[in-house]
Amino acid sequence: MTSHSAPRTRGAKLTTRRAKETDAWAIKDLIDRYVASGTLLPRTLDFIKDYAHEFIVAVDRDKVIGSVHLDEYAPSLAELRSLAVDPEYQGRGVGRLLVQATEKLATARGYHTLFAVSNDEEFFKRFGFEKRHIPELDLERSEVSRFKGVHAKDLHPSSP
Numbered sequence: 001m002t003s004h005s006a007p008r009t010r011g012a013k014l015t016t017r018r019a020k021e022t023d024a025w026a027i028k029d030l031i032d033r034y035v036a037s038g039t040l041l042p043r044t045l046d047f048i049k050d051y052a053h054e055f056i057v058a059v060d061r062d063k064v065i066g067s068v069h070l071d072e073y074a075p076s077l078a079e080l081r082s083l084a085v086d087p088e089y090q091g092r093g094v095g096r097l098l099v100q101a102t103e104k105l106a107t108a109r110g111y112h113t114l115f116a117v118s119n120d121e122e123f124f125k126r127f128g129f130e131k132r133h134i135p136e137l138d139l140e141r142s143e144v145s146r147f148k149g150v151h152a153k154d155l156h157p158s159s160p
């Protein structure tokens with residue numbers, strides 16, 4: 001996958017790349033920061049290792065400073081999950097890079113719709129996601145996600 005770059009900020013060189021199994025600890029640390037507040041669901045180290053090929057990380061050179069999981073929900077439907085940016089790097093376009101990289105990977109993998117479950121409607125709106133009812137989710141939504149909004153975006157093979 002082509003990596004995406006953000007402008008240099010205070011000497012940082014921020015890019016995204018596909019995660020490797022060796023990134024699992026760093027990804028878990030990032031996710032864990034947002035579990036207590038109920039923002040993200042916890043992920044075990046084993047889960048992240050096993051599904052590392054579905055994660056994308058944002059890096060400042062070698063340091064992992066953001067991550068996201070592209071999770072297949074159905075053959076044409078994928079979920080953007082576990083989006084987390086290190087607080088020290090927030091507000092510098094890292095979240096944007098991760099959402100864009102997720103959309104690109106989802107498009108390349110042939111999904112027609114990408115969705116996210118979040119209370120942060122304003123954030124996802126910026127990227128063209130709209131609040132939408134997805135019937136496939138009705139049966140399986142967890143206690144945590146049931147009260148959050150579902151934001152979806154249709155993907156097109158030609159989108160960046």
Ligand SMILES: CC(C)(COP(=O)(O)OP(=O)(O)OC[C@H]1O[C@@H](n2cnc3c(N)ncnc32)[C@H](O)[C@@H]1OP(=O)(O)O)[C@@H](O)C(=O)NCCC(=O)NCCS
Nearest residue numbers: 034039082083084085090091092093094095096118122123
């Ligand atoms: C939400 C989060 C991923 C944003 O990451 P970030 O790197 O700070 O975001 P960016 O700097 O790329 O911001 C991109 C745009 O979204 C806006 N934005 C950032 N956080 C926002 C928020 N919480 N609500 C609304 N807009 C937001 C920015 O102002 C920016 O807008 P602009 O392009 O007009 O300048 C980050 O705050 C985070 O990790 N939060 C905790 C976990 C979480 O909430 N995950 C999302 C739920 S799955």
